[in-house]
Amino acid sequence: MSAPAAICYSKLLLPETRRSLTSIDNIQPVEKQDQSALSAATRGATNGIALILNIIANLVAFVSFIAFLNGVVGYCGGMLGRPDLDLEWIFGKIFIPLSWLMGVPWEECEHVGTLIGLKTIVNEFVAYQRMGQMKKDGLLSPRAELIATYSLCGFTNPASAGIMIGAIASMAPNQRETLSSIAVRAFFAGCGICFMTACIAALLMPEGSFG
Template sequence: MHLLHFLLALVVIFGLAVVVSYERKQIRLRYIVQLLVIEIAIAWLLLNSQAGLSIVKSFAGLFDELMGFAAQGTDFVFGNMSKQGLAFVFLNVLCPIIFISMLIGILQHFRILPWLIRIIGTLLSKVNGMGKLESFNAVSSLLLGQSENFIAYKGILGQQSPRRMYTMAATAMSTVSMSIVGAYMSMIQPRYVVVAIILNMFSTFVILSLINPYRPGDEPEIELQELHEKQSFFEMLGDYVLAGFRVAMIVAAMLIGFIALIAALNALFSAVLGLSFQQLLGYVFYPLAWVIGIPSVDALHAGSIMATKLVSNEFVAMLELQKITAQFTPRGLGILSVFLVSFANFASIGIVAGAIKGVSEPQGNVVARFGFRLVYGATLVSLLSAAVVGLVL
């Protein structure tokens, strides 16, 4: 039954991708099938095998330890407010981003991250048919984050074609930053965060192979720029601490704004239509929720949260999910959780385009023109990863 549902999901997702494809004649099915097989195998391994569950548990345990260290710094500054249950989101979800950002800076400073990007990116390029530049970018987006990622390509970014810029921007929007993974794990089950991070890398190239197929041809020389090569260790620490703080404050501001806006829209729609804004979105997204394998009993609530993520961001959606987690079946909760772990929302258009514009203004303008297509493609990536999890759960 799950297999038939998964095949239906593939037909719908692939159909939605092909509709907006730049060049359908260049679609190479071999790479799509290859990526799907690998993705399904990884999902089954991580969620059903003892070895995979141990890997997921270890990874989640590592972040649990890191969150504990971060809590010590937070408690020192805010006087154990978190232990009293005060300002939970700010203290337990947002403040740890500062510590995780600092750790990423340390790994970058000692050249560990560039090494990981090259190794994993090279392996990924062997199976996705997209070339090393695109593969490196997928890995560096995950490790460095949306904002800093494109600095690593500042030497060659201006030379890239619009089609390749779409691919690079789409991979940045379809993944998440390691600096906020701990925050996600405090709101949804850690194992689904780990699975989503890995599956999204493969789902991204599946969808891009349909929407934006091309043959890389002769690639420019790949040189990842060192982000802090002229800084001392403590200068770098200060920069990453402040970078983490800025991310936390930006997320806090977005949460305040979007949650207030959704509350106002709920009140307005309830007064006019008798249905809240989120209930209405739930009906709109119900078919997609059901198609990716979420049980009918959960699909309406899931559709509402999926739409909330698209129009606001994943943090708002995860907080909404926390309120009604008990109402979901384990299967529905797992599939929905995987869908939520990505930057696929309208706010990300400005973030990605702005980050690229900071390195190359013309290329930033090119990416900004892709806005809707970027969100559309990144949402299909989330749907595919969720559908794969629906197959193996």
């Protein structure tokens, strides 16, 4: 389900308004750069190291920036008498209506919204760990668990944006500005794809199968 949704969102957020410059008629053949397998392996290893270092650098930068914002919000919350205030809490509240629209029972929307907020700010692995704890505590019904599972199943967080820019920019340095300009739209598209998939999964599952 994610592949058709990705095509749909990409066409909506970045529509093709001009004829593509790349077609079967103007594709240029790739020139052979290596004369032996050893030369190709050496060049591949060198390029791989640069790629990994680029990804790590962007990942650290993006995660550090989010941590800084979270610290500022937490500091302001402490001054206002809300020491628990952070970006996860804010996004958790924002995603409560969205959780309800996806079909989560209202009394569980805050829990699912918290999970989506955690996934959006940190990553999906931490969110799935929290969801497992919620399941053990009996806070999620089978229907809410199903919707949350699909909602969290996406590589859409600030760190992933850094990884995307770092990885692709190292292979195509001249496209760095283009990547940076569409990173925000790609982020929202990825989130929307997860939410759309969760909605469809909830629709396709018979009501009696939720227990």
